[in-house]
Amino acid sequence: MIKTSLIVCTLLINSIAFAQSNFSSKQIGIGVVVSDIDRSLDFYVKGIGMVKTGSFTINEDFGKRSGLTDGTAVSVTVLKLENSPDANEWKLMSFGKKAKHPTQKTIGDDTGMQYITIQVKSLKPIIERLKQQKVAFLGTTPTPLSKDTHFLLVQDPDGNFVELIGPLE
Template sequence: MKTVSLFILALLLCHLAVAQSNFTSKVIGIGVVVADLDKSLDFYVNGIGMVKTGSFTINDEFSKRSGLANGASTQVTILKLENSPDATDWKLMSFGKKAGHPKPKFIQDDTGMQYITINVKALKPIVDRLTKMNVPFRGSTPTPLNDKAHFVLVQDPDGTFIELIGPLN
Protein backbone atom coordinates (compact mmCIF):
# COMPACT_ATOMS: atom_id res chain seq x y z
CA MET A 1 0.00 0.00 0.00
CA LYS A 2 2.86 2.37 0.86
CA THR A 3 4.47 1.70 -2.55
CA VAL A 4 1.21 2.52 -4.37
CA SER A 5 0.86 5.79 -2.43
CA LEU A 6 4.44 6.80 -3.26
CA PHE A 7 3.85 5.92 -6.91
CA ILE A 8 0.71 8.10 -7.05
CA LEU A 9 2.57 10.94 -5.34
CA ALA A 10 5.41 10.61 -7.86
CA LEU A 11 2.91 10.75 -10.77
CA LEU A 12 1.30 13.88 -9.33
CA LEU A 13 4.67 15.58 -8.89
CA CYS A 14 5.66 14.69 -12.46
CA HIS A 15 2.37 16.15 -13.70
CA LEU A 16 3.03 19.41 -11.83
CA ALA A 17 6.55 19.61 -13.26
CA VAL A 18 5.22 19.10 -16.79
CA ALA A 19 2.45 21.68 -16.32
CA GLN A 20 4.98 24.28 -15.20
CA SER A 21 7.28 23.59 -18.14
CA ASN A 22 4.81 24.94 -20.72
CA PHE A 23 6.25 28.43 -20.39
CA THR A 24 9.52 29.81 -21.72
CA SER A 25 9.65 32.50 -19.04
CA LYS A 26 8.47 32.86 -15.47
CA VAL A 27 7.80 36.56 -16.06
CA ILE A 28 4.43 37.93 -17.20
CA GLY A 29 4.62 41.06 -19.35
CA ILE A 30 1.78 43.46 -18.57
CA GLY A 31 0.52 45.95 -21.17
CA VAL A 32 -1.12 49.07 -19.80
CA VAL A 33 -2.98 51.53 -22.03
CA VAL A 34 -2.72 55.04 -20.59
CA ALA A 35 -4.32 58.35 -21.56
CA ASP A 36 -1.09 60.41 -21.41
CA LEU A 37 2.16 58.50 -21.93
CA ASP A 38 4.43 61.32 -20.70
CA LYS A 39 2.42 61.80 -17.51
CA SER A 40 2.43 58.06 -16.80
CA LEU A 41 6.16 57.74 -17.52
CA ASP A 42 6.83 60.60 -15.10
CA PHE A 43 4.76 58.87 -12.41
CA TYR A 44 6.33 55.42 -12.83
CA VAL A 45 9.95 56.51 -13.46
CA ASN A 46 10.31 59.62 -11.29
CA GLY A 47 7.73 58.75 -8.63
CA ILE A 48 7.77 54.98 -8.20
CA GLY A 49 11.36 54.57 -9.38
CA MET A 50 10.97 52.15 -12.30
CA VAL A 51 13.55 52.15 -15.09
CA LYS A 52 13.03 52.31 -18.85
CA THR A 53 14.48 49.19 -20.42
CA GLY A 54 13.31 49.43 -24.00
CA SER A 55 10.59 50.30 -26.44
CA PHE A 56 9.03 49.06 -29.63
CA THR A 57 6.38 50.10 -32.12
CA ILE A 58 3.16 48.31 -32.92
CA ASN A 59 2.63 49.42 -36.52
CA ASP A 60 -0.78 49.71 -38.14
CA GLU A 61 -0.36 46.53 -40.21
CA PHE A 62 0.61 44.35 -37.23
CA SER A 63 -2.03 46.02 -35.08
CA LYS A 64 -4.74 44.94 -37.51
CA ARG A 65 -3.32 41.51 -38.43
CA SER A 66 -2.76 40.50 -34.79
CA GLY A 67 -6.13 41.75 -33.59
CA LEU A 68 -4.53 44.03 -31.00
CA ALA A 69 -5.78 47.47 -32.01
CA ASN A 70 -7.68 47.20 -35.31
CA GLY A 71 -5.05 49.10 -37.27
CA ALA A 72 -4.13 51.75 -34.70
CA SER A 73 -0.38 52.04 -34.25
CA THR A 74 1.37 52.97 -31.01
CA GLN A 75 4.76 53.18 -29.34
CA VAL A 76 5.26 50.86 -26.35
CA THR A 77 7.70 51.82 -23.58
CA ILE A 78 8.94 48.99 -21.36
CA LEU A 79 9.52 49.71 -17.68
CA LYS A 80 10.85 47.38 -14.99
CA LEU A 81 11.58 47.60 -11.29
CA GLU A 82 15.19 46.81 -12.22
CA ASN A 83 16.95 46.15 -15.50
CA SER A 84 16.98 42.36 -15.22
CA PRO A 85 15.64 39.58 -17.47
CA ASP A 86 13.76 38.21 -14.43
CA ALA A 87 11.90 41.48 -13.79
CA THR A 88 8.32 41.95 -14.96
CA ASP A 89 7.77 44.07 -18.08
CA TRP A 90 5.36 46.94 -17.36
CA LYS A 91 4.59 48.03 -20.93
CA LEU A 92 3.00 51.47 -21.27
CA MET A 93 1.27 52.60 -24.45
CA SER A 94 -1.14 55.35 -25.37
CA PHE A 95 -3.61 55.92 -28.18
CA GLY A 96 -4.09 59.55 -27.15
CA LYS A 97 -7.56 59.27 -25.68
CA LYS A 98 -9.03 59.24 -22.20
CA ALA A 99 -10.56 56.19 -20.58
CA GLY A 100 -14.17 55.40 -21.41
CA HIS A 101 -15.00 54.92 -17.73
CA PRO A 102 -14.58 57.05 -14.59
CA LYS A 103 -11.41 56.81 -12.53
CA PRO A 104 -12.09 54.34 -9.69
CA LYS A 105 -12.04 55.52 -6.08
CA PHE A 106 -11.78 51.97 -4.71
CA ILE A 107 -10.73 48.65 -6.22
CA GLN A 108 -14.31 47.35 -6.30
CA ASP A 109 -15.42 50.22 -8.58
CA ASP A 110 -14.46 48.43 -11.80
CA THR A 111 -13.56 45.01 -13.13
CA GLY A 112 -10.30 43.77 -14.58
CA MET A 113 -6.86 44.48 -13.28
CA GLN A 114 -7.24 47.11 -10.57
CA TYR A 115 -3.96 47.11 -8.68
CA ILE A 116 -0.37 45.98 -8.57
CA THR A 117 1.78 45.32 -5.51
CA ILE A 118 5.39 46.45 -5.37
CA ASN A 119 7.57 45.31 -2.49
CA VAL A 120 10.27 47.86 -1.70
CA LYS A 121 13.41 48.05 0.42
CA ALA A 122 12.38 51.43 1.89
CA LEU A 123 9.13 53.40 1.54
CA LYS A 124 10.42 56.81 2.63
CA PRO A 125 12.27 57.71 -0.61
CA ILE A 126 9.25 56.76 -2.72
CA VAL A 127 6.80 58.55 -0.41
CA ASP A 128 9.03 61.65 -0.54
CA ARG A 129 9.17 61.61 -4.37
CA LEU A 130 5.41 61.07 -4.70
CA THR A 131 4.72 63.84 -2.17
CA LYS A 132 6.89 66.28 -4.19
CA MET A 133 4.89 65.26 -7.29
CA ASN A 134 1.62 66.00 -5.42
CA VAL A 135 0.41 62.42 -5.83
CA PRO A 136 -2.42 61.87 -3.34
CA PHE A 137 -2.11 59.00 -0.89
CA ARG A 138 -5.16 56.82 -0.40
CA GLY A 139 -6.58 56.03 3.03
CA SER A 140 -4.44 56.44 6.13
CA THR A 141 -1.14 55.48 4.62
CA PRO A 142 1.51 54.51 5.48
CA THR A 143 -0.39 51.83 7.40
CA PRO A 144 1.61 49.39 9.56
CA LEU A 145 1.28 45.74 8.52
CA ASN A 146 3.63 44.31 11.14
CA ASP A 147 6.82 45.27 13.01
CA LYS A 148 8.82 45.53 9.77
CA ALA A 149 6.49 46.50 6.96
CA HIS A 150 4.10 49.30 6.11
CA PHE A 151 1.52 49.65 3.35
CA VAL A 152 1.14 52.72 1.12
CA LEU A 153 -1.59 53.08 -1.51
CA VAL A 154 -1.54 55.52 -4.43
CA GLN A 155 -3.08 55.64 -7.90
CA ASP A 156 -1.32 56.20 -11.20
CA PRO A 157 -2.62 59.00 -13.46
CA ASP A 158 -5.21 56.64 -15.00
CA GLY A 159 -6.47 55.21 -11.71
CA THR A 160 -4.58 51.93 -11.37
CA PHE A 161 -3.96 51.35 -7.67
CA ILE A 162 -0.33 50.87 -6.67
CA GLU A 163 0.33 49.08 -3.37
CA LEU A 164 3.79 49.76 -1.99
CA ILE A 165 4.87 47.45 0.82
CA GLY A 166 8.07 47.62 2.84
CA PRO A 167 9.84 49.16 5.82
CA LEU A 168 9.54 52.93 6.23
CA ASN A 169 13.31 53.51 6.09
Protein backbone atom coordinates in the same frame (compact mmCIF):
# COMPACT_ATOMS: atom_id res chain seq x y z
CA MET B 1 -2.89 2.43 1.10
CA ILE B 2 0.79 3.37 0.84
CA LYS B 3 0.87 2.32 -2.83
CA THR B 4 -2.18 4.50 -3.59
CA SER B 5 -0.60 7.46 -1.78
CA LEU B 6 2.62 7.03 -3.76
CA ILE B 7 0.70 6.96 -7.03
CA VAL B 8 -1.23 10.12 -6.10
CA CYS B 9 1.98 11.89 -5.04
CA THR B 10 3.71 10.88 -8.29
CA LEU B 11 0.78 12.17 -10.35
CA LEU B 12 0.77 15.48 -8.44
CA ILE B 13 4.52 15.97 -8.83
CA ASN B 14 4.36 15.15 -12.54
CA SER B 15 1.45 17.55 -13.08
CA ILE B 16 3.30 20.35 -11.27
CA ALA B 17 6.46 19.71 -13.32
CA PHE B 18 4.45 19.68 -16.55
CA ALA B 19 2.67 22.95 -15.72
CA GLN B 20 5.94 24.67 -14.86
CA SER B 21 7.72 23.37 -17.96
CA ASN B 22 5.10 24.83 -20.31
CA PHE B 23 6.56 28.36 -20.08
CA SER B 24 9.69 29.61 -21.82
CA SER B 25 10.11 32.45 -19.31
CA LYS B 26 9.38 32.90 -15.62
CA GLN B 27 8.41 36.54 -16.19
CA ILE B 28 5.11 38.18 -16.98
CA GLY B 29 5.06 41.26 -19.19
CA ILE B 30 2.11 43.52 -18.49
CA GLY B 31 0.79 46.01 -21.03
CA VAL B 32 -1.02 49.05 -19.67
CA VAL B 33 -2.95 51.47 -21.89
CA VAL B 34 -2.70 54.98 -20.45
CA SER B 35 -4.39 58.22 -21.45
CA ASP B 36 -1.27 60.42 -21.22
CA ILE B 37 2.09 58.71 -21.71
CA ASP B 38 4.11 61.62 -20.30
CA ARG B 39 2.08 61.81 -17.06
CA SER B 40 2.33 58.05 -16.64
CA LEU B 41 6.08 58.03 -17.28
CA ASP B 42 6.51 60.78 -14.68
CA PHE B 43 4.51 58.74 -12.17
CA TYR B 44 6.25 55.42 -12.74
CA VAL B 45 9.80 56.68 -13.37
CA LYS B 46 10.07 59.83 -11.25
CA GLY B 47 7.55 58.80 -8.57
CA ILE B 48 7.77 55.05 -8.15
CA GLY B 49 11.37 54.77 -9.36
CA MET B 50 11.03 52.37 -12.30
CA VAL B 51 13.58 52.55 -15.11
CA LYS B 52 12.93 52.85 -18.83
CA THR B 53 14.59 49.88 -20.51
CA GLY B 54 13.36 50.16 -24.07
CA SER B 55 10.58 50.91 -26.48
CA PHE B 56 9.09 49.58 -29.68
CA THR B 57 6.31 50.39 -32.11
CA ILE B 58 3.39 48.25 -33.15
CA ASN B 59 2.81 49.36 -36.74
CA GLU B 60 -0.59 49.61 -38.43
CA ASP B 61 -0.28 46.31 -40.31
CA PHE B 62 0.84 44.22 -37.34
CA GLY B 63 -1.68 45.91 -35.04
CA LYS B 64 -4.51 44.89 -37.38
CA ARG B 65 -3.23 41.37 -38.22
CA SER B 66 -2.49 40.49 -34.59
CA GLY B 67 -5.75 41.89 -33.23
CA LEU B 68 -3.92 44.24 -30.86
CA THR B 69 -5.37 47.36 -32.47
CA ASP B 70 -7.87 48.34 -35.13
CA GLY B 71 -4.95 49.19 -37.41
CA THR B 72 -3.74 52.13 -35.35
CA ALA B 73 0.02 52.28 -34.78
CA VAL B 74 1.12 52.65 -31.17
CA SER B 75 4.45 53.14 -29.40
CA VAL B 76 5.21 51.04 -26.35
CA THR B 77 7.60 52.15 -23.60
CA VAL B 78 9.06 49.33 -21.51
CA LEU B 79 9.70 49.94 -17.80
CA LYS B 80 11.17 47.63 -15.17
CA LEU B 81 11.87 47.82 -11.46
CA GLU B 82 15.55 47.41 -12.39
CA ASN B 83 17.39 47.08 -15.68
CA SER B 84 17.82 43.32 -15.47
CA PRO B 85 16.88 40.49 -17.83
CA ASP B 86 15.12 38.82 -14.89
CA ALA B 87 12.82 41.79 -14.15
CA ASN B 88 9.19 41.81 -15.32
CA GLU B 89 8.20 44.32 -17.98
CA TRP B 90 5.62 47.06 -17.35
CA LYS B 91 4.75 48.19 -20.87
CA LEU B 92 3.00 51.55 -21.26
CA MET B 93 1.17 52.57 -24.41
CA SER B 94 -1.20 55.41 -25.21
CA PHE B 95 -3.77 56.02 -27.88
CA GLY B 96 -4.26 59.57 -26.59
CA LYS B 97 -7.78 58.91 -25.26
CA LYS B 98 -9.31 58.85 -21.83
CA ALA B 99 -10.85 55.65 -20.50
CA LYS B 100 -14.49 54.97 -21.31
CA HIS B 101 -15.16 53.63 -17.82
CA PRO B 102 -15.16 55.65 -14.59
CA THR B 103 -12.04 55.74 -12.44
CA GLN B 104 -12.27 53.26 -9.59
CA LYS B 105 -12.20 54.49 -6.01
CA THR B 106 -11.46 51.05 -4.56
CA ILE B 107 -10.05 47.83 -5.98
CA GLY B 108 -13.50 46.19 -5.89
CA ASP B 109 -15.14 48.80 -8.15
CA ASP B 110 -14.35 46.94 -11.37
CA THR B 111 -13.15 43.60 -12.67
CA GLY B 112 -9.93 42.74 -14.43
CA MET B 113 -6.41 43.74 -13.49
CA GLN B 114 -6.83 46.30 -10.75
CA TYR B 115 -3.52 46.58 -8.94
CA ILE B 116 0.15 45.72 -8.84
CA THR B 117 2.23 45.05 -5.75
CA ILE B 118 5.80 46.29 -5.53
CA GLN B 119 8.08 45.17 -2.70
CA VAL B 120 10.58 47.89 -1.80
CA LYS B 121 13.69 48.19 0.38
CA SER B 122 12.52 51.54 1.77
CA LEU B 123 9.26 53.46 1.36
CA LYS B 124 10.80 56.77 2.44
CA PRO B 125 12.29 57.90 -0.90
CA ILE B 126 9.17 56.81 -2.79
CA ILE B 127 6.90 58.63 -0.36
CA GLU B 128 8.99 61.80 -0.79
CA ARG B 129 8.89 61.58 -4.61
CA LEU B 130 5.14 60.87 -4.68
CA LYS B 131 4.45 63.79 -2.32
CA GLN B 132 6.43 66.08 -4.66
CA GLN B 133 4.16 64.91 -7.47
CA LYS B 134 1.12 65.52 -5.27
CA VAL B 135 0.01 61.88 -5.54
CA ALA B 136 -2.74 61.12 -3.02
CA PHE B 137 -2.16 58.29 -0.55
CA LEU B 138 -5.30 56.18 -0.23
CA GLY B 139 -6.90 55.18 3.05
CA THR B 140 -4.70 55.93 6.02
CA THR B 141 -1.57 54.73 4.32
CA PRO B 142 1.23 54.15 4.89
CA THR B 143 -0.06 51.73 7.45
CA PRO B 144 1.91 49.07 9.36
CA LEU B 145 1.61 45.42 8.38
CA SER B 146 4.16 44.30 10.96
CA LYS B 147 6.85 45.82 13.13
CA ASP B 148 9.14 46.44 10.14
CA THR B 149 6.81 46.46 7.14
CA HIS B 150 4.38 49.12 5.95
CA PHE B 151 1.79 49.26 3.18
CA LEU B 152 1.21 52.30 0.94
CA LEU B 153 -1.60 52.45 -1.63
CA VAL B 154 -1.71 54.99 -4.47
CA GLN B 155 -3.26 55.26 -7.92
CA ASP B 156 -1.45 56.07 -11.13
CA PRO B 157 -2.77 58.90 -13.35
CA ASP B 158 -5.29 56.51 -14.95
CA GLY B 159 -6.57 55.08 -11.67
CA ASN B 160 -4.62 51.80 -11.58
CA PHE B 161 -3.83 50.87 -7.99
CA VAL B 162 -0.21 50.47 -6.92
CA GLU B 163 0.58 48.76 -3.61
CA LEU B 164 4.03 49.50 -2.20
CA ILE B 165 5.19 47.26 0.63
CA GLY B 166 8.37 47.57 2.67
CA PRO B 167 10.03 49.25 5.64
CA LEU B 168 9.54 52.99 6.10
CA GLU B 169 13.30 53.59 6.27
